[in-house]
Amino acid sequence: MIRFLLKGILRDKSRSVLPILIISIGVALTVLLSGYIKGVFGDVITQNARFETGHVKIMTRAYAENIDQLPNDAALLETEALIGELKTEYPDMDFVQRIKFGGLIDIPDTAGNSKAQGPTIGLSFDILSQNTNEVKRMNLKNSIVQGRIPQNRGEALIGEEFSKKLKVKIGDVVTFFGTTMNGSMTFYAFKICGTIKFGLAALDKMAFIIDLKDAQMVLDMEDAAGEILGFLPNDVYNDMKTIEISETFNQKYKNSTDEFAPVMKPLKAQNDLEEVFNYGENMSGLFVFLFIIAMSIVLWNTGLLGGLRRYKEFGIRLALGEPKSGIYRSMILEAILVGLIGSCIGTLIGLGGTLYMQEVGIDISEYMKESTMIMPNTVRSKISSNLFYIGFIPGVLAMVIGNALSGIGIYKRETARLFKELEV
Amino acid sequence: MQDRDSGSCWFTIIKMEKEYIIELKNVVKRFPVGDGLFTALNQIDLRFEKGEFSGLVGPSGSGKTTLLNIIGSLDSPTEGNALVLGKDISKLTHKESALLRNHHIGFIFQVVNLLPVYTIFENVEFALLLQKYTASERKKAVMEALEWVGLEKIADKKPDKLSGGEGQRVAIARAMVKRPEILLADEPTANLDAANAHAILQTMVKLNQELNTTFIFSTHDEKVMKYLNRIIHLRDGKVESDDLIKSKENVPGT
Ligand SMILES: Nc1ncnc2c1ncn2[C@@H]1O[C@H](COP(=O)(O)OP(=O)(O)O)[C@@H](O)[C@H]1O
Numbered sequence: 001m002i003r004f005l006l007k008g009i010l011r012d013k014s015r016s017v018l019p020i021l022i023i024s025i026g027v028a029l030t031v032l033l034s035g036y037i038k039g040v041f042g043d044v045i046t047q048n049a050r051f052e053t054g055h056v057k058i059m060t061r062a063y064a065e066n067i068d069q070l071p072n073d074a075a076l077l078e079t080e081a082l083i084g085e086l087k088t089e090y091p092d093m094d095f096v097q098r099i100k101f102g103g104l105i106d107i108p109d110t111a112g113n114s115k116a117q118g119p120t121i122g123l124s125f126d127i128l129s130q131n132t133n134e135v136k137r138m139n140l141k142n143s144i145v146q147g148r149i150p151q152n153r154g155e156a157l158i159g160e161e162f163s164k165k166l167k168v169k170i171g172d173v174v175t176f177f178g179t180t181m182n183g184s185m186t187f188y189a190f191k192i193c194g195t196i197k198f199g200l201a202a203l204d205k206m207a208f209i210i211d212l213k214d215a216q217m218v219l220d221m222e223d224a225a226g227e228i229l230g231f232l233p234n235d236v237y238n239d240m241k242t243i244e245i246s247e248t249f250n251q252k253y254k255n256s257t258d259e260f261a262p263v264m265k266p267l268k269a270q271n272d273l274e275e276v277f278n279y280g281e282n283m284s285g286l287f288v289f290l291f292i293i294a295m296s297i298v299l300w301n302t303g304l305l306g307g308l309r310r311y312k313e314f315g316i317r318l319a320l321g322e323p324k325s326g327i328y329r330s331m332i333l334e335a336i337l338v339g340l341i342g343s344c345i346g347t348l349i350g351l352g353g354t355l356y357m358q359e360v361g362i363d364i365s366e367y368m369k370e371s372t373m374i375m376p377n378t379v380r381s382k383i384s385s386n387l388f389y390i391g392f393i394p395g396v397l398a399m400v401i402g403n404a405l406s407g408i409g410i411y412k413r414e415t416a417r418l419f420k421e422l423e424v
Numbered sequence: 425m426q427d428r429d430s431g432s433c434w435f436t437i438i439k440m441e442k443e444y445i446i447e448l449k450n451v452v453k454r455f456p457v458g459d460g461l462f463t464a465l466n467q468i469d470l471r472f473e474k475g476e477f478s479g480l481v482g483p484s485g486s487g488k489t490t491l492l493n494i495i496g497s498l499d500s501p502t503e504g505n506a507l508v509l510g511k512d513i514s515k516l517t518h519k520e521s522a523l524l525r526n527h528h529i530g531f532i533f534q535v536v537n538l539l540p541v542y543t544i545f546e547n548v549e550f551a552l553l554l555q556k557y558t559a560s561e562r563k564k565a566v567m568e569a570l571e572w573v574g575l576e577k578i579a580d581k582k583p584d585k586l587s588g589g590e591g592q593r594v595a596i597a598r599a600m601v602k603r604p605e606i607l608l609a610d611e612p613t614a615n616l617d618a619a620n621a622h623a624i625l626q627t628m629v630k631l632n633q634e635l636n637t638t639f640i641f642s643t644h645d646e647k648v649m650k651y652l653n654r655i656i657h658l659r660d661g662k663v664e665s666d667d668l669i670k671s672k673e674n675v676p677g678t
């Protein structure tokens with residue numbers, strides 16, 4: 001019987017094409033949108049985790065409060081010991097020190113006078129240790145535009161855009177001016193070994209990257225760091241875990257009144273990411289919901305029209321001895337088949353589009369120029385397992401619901417009445 | 425249920441002189457029309473034997489279709505009883521009446537009602553899909569039915585390629601493929617030319633004789649009447665006359 005219905009669907013274009021078209025489009029849109037949201041939010045997580053928030057971040061309370069001002073005077077002290085403690089407690093995780101610092105880059109000419117100057121946001125992390133994960137985590141090697149990554153103390157990377165503005169070349173020596181942890185003035189000469197482009201407008205404009213040890217030396221921050229970032233095993237983010245870890249960590253310092261006591265924040269508690277994610281989830285949930293409702297209504301109506309056209313067929317089938325329940329059931333079965341076909345096509349199109357969007361992406365750097373938010377310059381979708389059903393199931397469901405509604409008409413009509421359609 | 429039926433059948437045959445396949449007792453059918461009721465069938469009393477080749481004859485609106493619909497359990501009488509193969513039509517549930525149609529009753533309509541998306545083979549096969557046949561049993565039965573009507577060679581064609589006469593022959597094959605006891609044909613020749621009408625009637629006469637199927641026609645076509653061996657005249661929902669005829673074209677046993 002299924003084979004018979006399938007033949008009917010495939011041959012009777014008017015019965016199948018419109019619903020299949022509607023479902024395919026709806027399902028494809030759902031998949032595309034979900035993949036897009038997933039991709040953008042996944043990127044936002046990854047990028048934020050890498051450059052800013054870690055999966056969890058440990059700071060002093062005072063630092064956390066004024067984090068926008070990069071308050072290194074409130075940095076964590078005895079960081080090596082703290083990291084040691086953290087490592088015994090969470091042996092799978094990677095804990096790393098980061099120092100962010102503001103300052104000025106000055107390019108001297110041969111006479112020692114200032115040729116060019118520009119404010120900078122310095123970023124320092126462990127580049128030079130043998131077993132550092134940071135180089136890979138920051139995708140440093142692939143982000144180099146010219147030159148190479150630092151191999152010795154005293155070498156620095158500079159943002160590609162920044163380097164153009166300052167007209168700095170590889171091999172140039174620049175002077176960094178800044179303030180130490182204790183508030184006194186400091187300056188130090190660095191040799192530019194490479195330019196870098198992360199694809200993050202906020203960073204590329206004014207980035208100055210040096211090894212952690214150099215930063216600690218220049219800023220008088222021996223065994224101190226503004227932030228300790230924690231990363232879950234293999235850098236795979238897990239919402240629940242970060243919250244759980246943060247809660248247990250903060251529990252220990254609950255009763256402390258010290259404003260320099262450490263505090264741990266999970267990724268989502270930073271940079272307003274929580275709101276961003278809730279918004280994204282609500283949007284996609286809402287879209288799928290509206291999609292089912294709208295499609296059901298459209299398919300209900302196409303089902304009604306199709307049903308009217310088919311009263312003659314139903315009459316014949318009644319005459320041949322099929323009960324109404326059988327006809328109704330076969331309508332539902334047909335709806336499932338059409339729904340499956342439409343959902344398959346839609347999912348394939350959606351996945352194809354998502355794959356394209358994952359590989360190629362859309363360049364939004366134009367819109368991000370002035371942004372200080374950590375957002376990738378190219379937004380990409382992401383294929384994930386839920387894309388295989390997120391449109392598929394609603395597609396089938398909408399078709400079945402639509403037809404179940406329209407099929408009720410069969411029960412409402414008397415047998416003889418349906419049969420009468422045969423006389424004309 | 426089945427067992428008890430066939431068991432009592434044994435006694436019935438002995439007790440009754442004749443085996444009636446259809447018995448209509450004081451059948452009345454009224455339709456709601458406007459505020460009142462319209463009596464389409466009035467006190468119909470008819471019995472049909474197995475193997476009859478009979479026709480309901482009367483002008484349009486005389487109640488022929490209504491009566492066939494009741495016999496075919498597509499409708500039920502307002503008053504009286506219609507017993508078809510021992511089953512009281514008005515007491516059947518929707519499912520039971522569907523089952524009765526499916527196994528025991530075939531229909532042929534005035535308009536050729538084939539499902540356009542299916543081939544001729546599939547149109548005939550459809551009648552068997554509701555029963556438990558294997559694919560090879562279906563194929564055999566369908567090809568045999570198409571041979572009865574002489575269309576086995578064009579089994580794979582679609583209905584839109586057929587002439588009216590061929591279409592009606594497919595409809596006969598579809599109605600007969602499950603070898604029903606009763607075949608109801610509502611003005612089957614109304615849309616056919618004389619040659620096709622005769623061809624179809626001859627096919628039906630042949631099937632009537634070979635399979636001993638009970639045929640009941642509704643018609644006002646003279647051509648059909650020649651073949652009938654019983655003519656029941658209906659007028660305004662009443663039986664006007666009921667005559668047995670030894671028709672030249674249809675002498676049982678030839
Ligand atoms: N469902 C119905 N509702 C109201 N009137 C009907 C209905 N079916 C048939 N009739 C009426 O009953 C009468 C007999 O109809 P029908 O059996 O179709 O006649 P015939 O087949 O002999 O032309 C006609 O007057 C017709 O209008």
Ligand SMILES: [Mg+2]
Pocket residue numbers: 488489490610
């Ligand atoms: Mg009629």
